[in-house]
Amino acid sequence: MSNARETEVAILGAGMTEWGKWGKPFVEYGVAAIREAIADAGIDYSDVQFVAGAATVRNGYPGYVAGATFAQAMGWTGVQISTSYAACASGTQAIASARAQILSGAVDVALVVGADTTPKGFLAPSKGERGDDPDWLRFRLLGATNPTYFGLYARRRMDLYGATPEDFAAVKVKNAQMGAMNPRARYKKAFTAEDVANSPVVADPLRLLEICATSDGGAALVLCSKEYAAKKGIANPVKVRGISTVTPTFPNQLIDMPNFATDSAAGVAHVGPSFKDSIAAAAYAEADMGPDDMDLAEVYDLSSALELDWIENIGLCKEGEAEKMLRDGDTALGGKIPVNPSGGLGAFGEAVPAQAIAQVCELTWQLRGQSGDRQVEGAKAGVTANQGLFGHGSSVVCVR
Amino acid sequence: MSKPQVSAKPEWFVHDGEPPHLIGTQCEQSGTYHFPPEYTMSRAPGFADSALTEVQLSRTGTLWSYTNAGYQPPSPYVPVAEPFEPFAIAAVELAEEQMVVLGQVVEGVSADDLQVGMEMELVSAPLFEDDDAVHMVWKWKPVSSGATEGANA
Known part of the structure; x- marks a missing residue:
């Protein structure tokens, strides 16, 4: 545009x-x-x-x-x-x-x-006998909580891209370090890899300290x-320059909360980017900018591993390369493009209706240079990314 | 006296079929499958007027990914063991339908036993039991597994 x-x-x-x-x-x-x-x-x-x-x-x-x-x-x-x-x-x-x-x-x-x-x-569905509500049925028939889906994505990263439990823990450690510098974060402890490894498994391979709390x-x-x-x-002023509230395009091939199945690609082939790739892309398009123009990103790390998916989905690197960015320190404070300098959900936990707004608050303070010890130096543009169950894309590009 | 077995979701799963299977619908014109079964209108854009036919979904596929429930899920999950026993959950890609379907993994198979790409088959297995019946659900089982749950399938 x-x-x-x-x-x-x-x-x-x-x-x-x-x-x-x-x-x-x-x-x-x-x-x-x-x-x-x-x-x-x-x-x-x-x-x-x-x-x-x-x-x-x-x-x-x-x-x-x-x-x-x-x-x-x-x-x-x-x-x-x-x-x-x-x-x-x-x-x-x-x-x-x-x-x-x-x-x-x-x-x-x-x-x-x-x-x-x-x-x-765990976040649980509405009460009552709700046999036509997929969100109710997934708990009844599958015992599938939100972390179940995070576990599926994380395990697939391991088997496809060679991600390790140490990589996932490193995301948590990075975000905890940033959260420790954020007075609004719920968790201000700089958790270590050892802390993560000592926490119990919630949804294999993810451990308790890698799953965002409810706040x-x-x-x-x-x-x-x-x-x-x-x-x-x-x-x-800081300005909102692009907003994305896109839904998937048929057939959505990634299993999404709270669904039992993906769409079928047997009759109609999927064309174009995947749903998760399309979310920030729509905000970039509206802003007439791209991932290379961004100085920081706030993404929805419902789990430590999910941050790696998002890094690829918002175009910071190609599919399967997020672990390398993480290991090279590119997404840490002082790196090429800090991801979740607020501390992310790992340091905040999730207050559902506030969370996407909180992401934009963080961009606002960062772009104004008001973020203290966690300030991304010289930040001029940033992007948020998030996804709500039942097919809600969410991304905002802010500039100053 | 043993309790009768009933499907925990008869609209989706035939537990006593030969063999047990999931029920889907297929859009006649586009060929797209729907699970859970969709009867109102094809979700394939442009095929609104196509008929939807009830079909049995494939009973085998490859493991897309897997995880486990390390903690007891909240209600309406019905606890089956005290204390809680972790169970695995699988996402299996059906080749014919080109879709991924979730299901619990049969008892006795843990996440450690699984790997992306494994061949999996659908079986009928108990979900929970109440005063009147054993409620049966579909579960995924590695084809090569020696697990006994669902062996009657």
Whole structure:
């Protein structure tokens, strides 16, 4: 797209709680993140014309109507709202919803927010006898949890590309080192390879310290038109330049949560990039940029091994070469392209509707040069990548 | 008196077939298969008006990948052993259908016994038991394995 600059919106403010496991109402985390983002933006909440909420399905009705829930918590102002649910990709859909409002000219200032309070242990499906819900059935008929799928991908990397358990542990160690420098991370311990090896196997070959936890947390962004940012005296804001919320193309040949099977390629051959390869590609295309233009990446390391898949999926190297990048230190802080300088999910755990927004918060602080010890020097552009179960792609390209 | 065996998901799996098999549907015009069976409309773009025919899916394939459940999955998984015994889970690629289908691996075969590319076959094996019946499900078994579960298949 040649008009990438015309489709940019500015990020005026970013806010995010520390991630943890406190069991407080999710609204509290969201409100804390909103207040920080509003203050960071230098505006008053009454200036917000649109609230895009990312929903949570684990906190009852208020979670399903997150946009209204946060608008009420902030004090009704008559503000217009939307609520998005796309599993782990919910945050990106909320960002896309806010951007559409701004680019259409309907509003100048929009707030994006997501927050979650999670139960202990595995994420489980909705209760009841739900014999037509694949997410329920996979637990009943297969005993397949989310880590089951991560284990399948990891084992395939080992058998196809020669990845080793030591490689997977090295991803965790790298991200733990970065998380130890991030005050908002839940886990601030610089775990060692030995710590990983001593943790129990959850889904062969992955161990407990390599599977992301479920966390509480909230993240928020204030987005606005570039004109509004200029009016506020922000000459060079961080900008959202590309967003991807793509779905797969038929036939999707990679087994995805919560499915029992892939699509069949017996009748119709798959053409073009795989679903996971198409996710960031769509955001790059919209931004009129490519992986070589990126200075950092925040990817969805639901497991340590999955980060290696993402490195390839977002185009940082060819398929089967991520282990080499990792071993060469290319993805560490100070390397060619640091991946997950926030510490990633390994250091945060997953607060589902907040997570994709949190990725963009990290890009915002990195591109502003506000990331302290974990700062990627001279970062001018970054990409996020994420995927929500049931076929949700999610990627955002930000520039400054 | 032994309890009757029933399929844990009769719409998808025929446990007492000769042999036991998964039920899929095939789009007549494109040839695409669907599992779970799809009856409303072909998912192959452009074949909306094609008829969907019920078919038995292939019972053998090659191991695409595998893992295990090291911890007891949450409900609605029904615990079968106290304390919990880890079990393996396989993703098997069916050659004819060109699709990957998940299933538990039969008892007695662990992740250590598996390797990508192995030949696997589908068998009927107990998933759990309640007061009324033994609920049977499809499981994957290495063709070369000496595992006894599902040996009746």
